[in-house]
Amino acid sequence: xxxxxxxxxxxxxxxxxxxxxxxxxxxxxxxxxxxxxxxxxxxxxxxxxxxxxxxxxxxxxxxxxxxxxxxxxxxxxxxxxxxxxxxxxxxxxxxxxxxxxxxxx
Numbered sequence: 001x002x003x004x005x006x007x008x009x010x011x012x013x014x015x016x017x018x019x020x021x022x023x024x025x026x027x028x029x030x031x032x033x034x035x036x037x038x039x040x041x042x043x044x045x046x047x048x049x050x051x052x053x054x055x056x057x058x059x060x061x062x063x064x065x066x067x068x069x070x071x072x073x074x075x076x077x078x079x080x081x082x083x084x085x086x087x088x089x090x091x092x093x094x095x096x097x098x099x100x101x102x103x104x105x
Contacts, residue, residue: 060099 080086 057099 077086
C-alpha cells in the first residue's frame with residue numbers, strides 16, 4: 001500500500017475524538033480467548049456535505065470546460081479582438097463565476 005499525500009490524511013482526521021469502552025470484569029477475555037483492538041473512524045456530517053458539494057461543483061466545472069466551441073465563433077472572437085471591437089460582458093463573467101445557469105453566448 002502506498003500513501004501519496006500524508007498531509008491530507010493528517011488534516012482529514014485531525015478533528016476525530018477517541019472513544020473507549022470500559023471493560024467490566026465479566027467482559028474481560030479469558031486466558032484462552034484472543035482480544036483485539038478496534039478503531040472506528042467517523043466523519044462529521046458537515047464534512048461529508050462539504051466534500052460532496054465540492055465534488056459536485058468540480059464535476060460541473062469540468063463538464064463546462066469540455067464544451068467545444070465552433071470554429072466560426074472562435075474566428076469571430078479573434079476578429080473582434082484584433083479589431084479592438086470586443087466588449088467584455090462583466091455580468092456574464094460574474095454569472096459564470098457564481099455558477100448561474102443563465103445562457104451566456
